[in-house]
Amino acid sequence: NAGVTQTPKFRILKIGQSMTLQCTQDMNHNYMYWYRQDPGMGLKLIYYSVGAGITDKGEVPNGYNVSRSTTEDFPLRLELAAPSQTSVYFCASSIRPISGNTIYFGEGSWLTVV
Amino acid sequence: GENVEQHPSTLSVQEGDSAVIKCTYSDSASNYFPWYKQELGKRPQLIIDIRSNVGEKKDQRIAVTLNKTAKHFSLHITETQPEDSAVYFCAASSPGGPSTGNQFYFGTGTSLTVIP
Numbered sequence: 013n014a015g016v017t018q019t020p021k022f023r024i025l026k027i028g029q030s031m032t033l034q035c036t037q038d039m040n041h042n043y044m045y046w047y048r049q050d051p052g053m054g055l056k057l058i059y060y061s062v063g064a065g066i067t068d069k070g071e072v073p074n075g076y077n078v079s080r081s082t083t084e085d086f087p088l089r090l091e092l093a094a095p096s097q098t099s100v101y102f103c104a105s106s107i108r109p110i111s112g113n114t115i116y117f118g119e120g121s122w123l124t125v126v
Numbered sequence: 127g128e129n130v131e132q133h134p135s136t137l138s139v140q141e142g143d144s145a146v147i148k149c150t151y152s153d154s155a156s157n158y159f160p161w162y163k164q165e166l167g168k169r170p171q172l173i174i175d176i177r178s179n180v181g182e183k184k185d186q187r188i189a190v191t192l193n194k195t196a197k198h199f200s201l202h203i204t205e206t207q208p209e210d211s212a213v214y215f216c217a218a219s220s221p222g223g224p225s226t227g228n229q230f231y232f233g234t235g236t237s238l239t240v241i242p
Contacts, residue, residue: 045230054132054215054234055170102169106230114160115217115230117169 014038018103018118025093025125033088033121035103043106044086045070045115046078048099055102061086093125128153130218132233139206140241147236149216150198156218156231159192159199164213164235173214174201206240213237 016037025031037044042063047055047070057070061080075097077089086105090097103118129152139145149159157178162170176183176190176199183190187206192199203210216233 047232052235055232057229060229114158114172114175115219117171119169 016103016105016116016118018101018121020121021119022122023124025090025123027093027095027125029093030089030091031093031123032090033101033103033123035086035088035118036084037086037103037105037116038084039105039107039116040083041105041107041116042083044080045104045106046076046086046088047102047104048072049102049120050099058088058101090123095125097123098125099123128156128218128220128229128231130216130231130233132216132236134236135234136237136239138239138241141206141208143206145201145203145206145210145238145240147201147214147216147238148198149200149218149233150196151218151231152197153218153220154194154197155220158219159190160217160219160230161188161190161201162215162217164215166212170215203238206238208240208242211238211240 019034045060046058049055056072058076059078061067064083067078101121104115106115132149160175163173164170174188174190176192187204189202213235215235217230219230
């Protein structure tokens, strides 16, 4: 049981390039999330998904896209990278809640846009 | 939506002393309050959580208290050790619905330094 796995761990992008951050979980969690964490700041929700085929915007969705074709995978796509997207990205998942359940994070992806 | 505020942003304590971090939330529907510890360069990891039907929960040197009326909850670390040095995040979560799911709203973090 690997939990939440993200790749790549580190990436340097040039302005205007595109890339996809991969995320997969093997806990059969319905809910998946993408957060970004800027230096010294908290976690901001980019996109989330409550199940396969369903995605929705979080607090800071501009410049990103997601898809959820399977329960396990939730990739995050950056179409035209900008320096403002330099951040640490965390994928996370949680079980379908009845009265709240904890969220499990991947190890993070450090992205630098130059 | 929910708004979670966390204080202080930085905290330094002597080894062996206690540390207290406080969070407030705005949405009375929030019913689950986890605390995460994030070491430098690592992922946030759950250290303790509390649900709204409980006022206090302890796990060895760590405790969390919840005041639903005042909408605040606190993390207490006793007998602090250098390995407790990290950034701590609080979060509040509400059940949401089938289409929105349970949303987690995070505080901005507290950088705790335990001085040997």
